Amino acid sequence: MTDDKSTPDAVIAYLSQDADKVITTSCAVVILKGDQAFKIKKSVDYGFLDFTTTEKRREALLRELQFNQRTAPDVYREVTAIDGEGVLVMRRFDQTTVLAEQSRVHKDWAPDLDLMQDLGEVIADFHAGSDVCSDETHAANIKYVIDSNRHNIGVFRDRLGNARLDDYDRLVSQAYEDVADIVRTRFDGGFVRRCHGDLHLGNIFVENGKPVLFDCIEFNERLSQIDVLYDLAFLLMDLWVRGHKAAANRVMNAYLDRSARSESDVQRLYEGLKLLPLYMSVRAGVRCHVNAHNGDLDLASSYLDAAIAFLEVTNVGFMAVGGLSGSGKTTYARSVADSKGRAPGAVILRSDEIRKRLWSCPPFDRLPSQAYSEIETDRVYAHILKLARMTLEAGQSAIIDATFRDQAQRRLMQSLANDLGFRFEGVWLDLPAEERMRRVEARRNDASDATPGIAKSQTEVTDLTSEWIRLHLG
Template identity: 45%
Template sequence: MSASDEAELVAWLKERSERIIETACARIFLAGDVAWKVKRSADLGYVDFRTVERRKWALDRELEFNRTAAPDIYRRVRALTRAADGGFAWEGGGEAVDYALEMRRFDDRAVLSNDPSVIDGDLAERLGRTIARLHAEAPLRPQGGDSALAFTVGSNAKLFAELKDRLDPARIDELITKSAAELERQRPLLQARRDAGFSRRCHGDLHLANILIEAGKPVLFDCIEFADILSDLDVQYDLAFLLMDLDFRGRRDAGVRVLSAYLDEAARRFPSSIWDGLAALPLMLSVRAGVRTHVTAHGGEVETARAYLEAAIAHMSPAPAVLAAVGGFSGTGKTTFARAIAPGLGRSPGAVVLRTDEARKRLAGAGPVDRLPPEIYTPDFYARVYDTLFETARAALNGGQAVVLDATFTEPALRARAQALAAECGVPFHGAWLAAPLEVLEARVGGRVGDASDATVEVLRDQARRHAGQTVDWRHVDAAAPSAATAAAWLKELTR
């Protein structure tokens, strides 16, 4: 399509639209409840859309790929043909001049990049689990994984070279050197994950600008369709874009909740252990920040690019792991406290929260908030749950990720086991013991809904009868006080 034909078509669509959104690859025409996406007729370097066949190929793939996560938005690809009067028509009898992807128009104010502050804990939880389910159901792509990450590391280095007149050359060289070295260090792990089935056809561009909230549910849209090397990925590298974006926007709290939920859901659905891959997470976060560095710099946002560059370098020098454990009777708010301290521990996005409540649901093959029958709670099952908790924590700690264990820890042997695990992994240990008056705990347990815990008031009273008055040498926390304040105070104590 010639430049004049393209201009004529754009003008024709513009007359029939209320608003146009311009991107590097496409134009989106908004009219009523419909959006039409038309690829630009251009060679952008990383993709060539100069032929109508290539543009249709991309739109067909975009429709196919996005229908998995957003079936209600992506509708069909339609031909734009020459009309008898020389104008254009939708699927007329004339020659197809171009093609458009028909989409349902949505409220773009509901896109998360507009206001990341709306991501509360429940939404972050849904995000993590939604992404894990999509990854587990995605087609295997054994040709991707480590090769896709290696491609982006090399691509970043080439594009950084064009920015040395705008960004600090020494910092650019530092990032290039560290990225290449860490890629080689992690390559055996990445290849093992590829062989274990963690290389899948992924979204590829999973940041906040491509996540929409409708009816309280996250909808992932606008995935990469034009280059398999950018979408056939290690699933954790796909997730890393969102985690990096949340971290960059000051939302580590949301990021670590997403990660914890993702890992729990993925552990239910993938046939191999998901936890070992955490060792490569800093590299993946850094590479994603590196992508944003050259994208924003080439877009003229130099100060933002500098900030991304510093973030990319920082991810390559992560804070060391620590192990924290939060114990107490049912109803003391252990999970709320654990999630409040998690962003302040270890490297980005914070400490993974591992709950016995979730581990037992995984072992039982139940959903995260399904109720388990009382008869399942045998001594053997109790032991298996804690074995799983500690095995998972060991894998995460050995991968460099901080961990918060969330369990009652009413037995002295289990508290000792947590401290021994930290010593075995060579990381500091911090214990928190939550306590509150029994009547406060009874009211909380009796009013719980939609949580992984199966504890009842009767279970709580049994805990109090068997363990009241015991001496616990972990730092005591007033569980009757607001958790945000007590968590902040507890974290502050760690730095003294």
């Protein structure tokens, strides 16, 4: 390289020699060469970020290294300097494993639901270990994004439609006012943390069968010190708008189940679901103006439609799925959850998972026999009832997945529905004992402790009330 005064362009030109690929974004250039990747910040100022000096660019890269090592330590290696210009050195990974790239290349691509389960758990663990924000200036960063969206989308008012933008501005402003007090209590409860900030399919890749989060936001504290549910909402929105509704629902439920094991305030965790419509709408608003600025007005318009749709009032659904061991309750609940109520569908409260949770037992470990005593079973159903109430009151639909062998347990669900004024729907799954035993025997990595012997010993339930629909399977 020459001894000319160092600039990002000069370093980019130098590193790009014999590069395998050069990826350019609005604020950086990534150069792929061999088994390494080199990232250089551009000298740009967009208001929400300022990389106009060597020191600012280097500081941003150091933050990027530090923040991304939380989720991808083997990818983000070091920040070095070439002629005084900061360069982030990374391990190169297979770009075809990025989920957004898979979606782009394969038109019939659909997320693997087991991978989505893992992804929800990975994000929950990441949030559980993230630094809690105590700076009051970040208590309502969602309002900052709402105002930013209003300005950035407004640039395209003539092309996106004045009336539509007026409607969205009215809806999102009212939605924020309706939950402003919850936004504040979430901050007080420690749910505003240093998050990823840009958690969509383009920033998740798969390696060794596991999802890896990368390329988090490091340049703006207002965009990274956020509510953990707002962080999750970007992924939920991205999956939902792309039509992968079952995947979005699986991520949400995996996240809630895992978080409920690590968060000290489970009530606030579930009550926070009231914020999801606003959070998913704002995330869609971000994609609206990003795509508009990139010149794709059609895609921007579709995201604006989604942003409005997320704020529309939707009826809350309350369902219980019962049946003897091995009858397929969890499979059935998951198959219908994304169609219940508002995006991203119903919260599934599975008795097997919750029993393990109450005993602080890993999901796939076997509980002792005393965990299945009548007293413990009553405790499990009482806890399910509590979580269902919080979920429904937050406006999210709920599905209870349990055996419901005793009429008293079924009556509890009906009473809750009556108390809250919701229509209750019960589904009972019937399956021959031989098939149930076969399914139980074949289970792997499942929260249920049922054995083929337990499945065989269970007697058929004949006292279902009219609120329950009996489905004969097999």
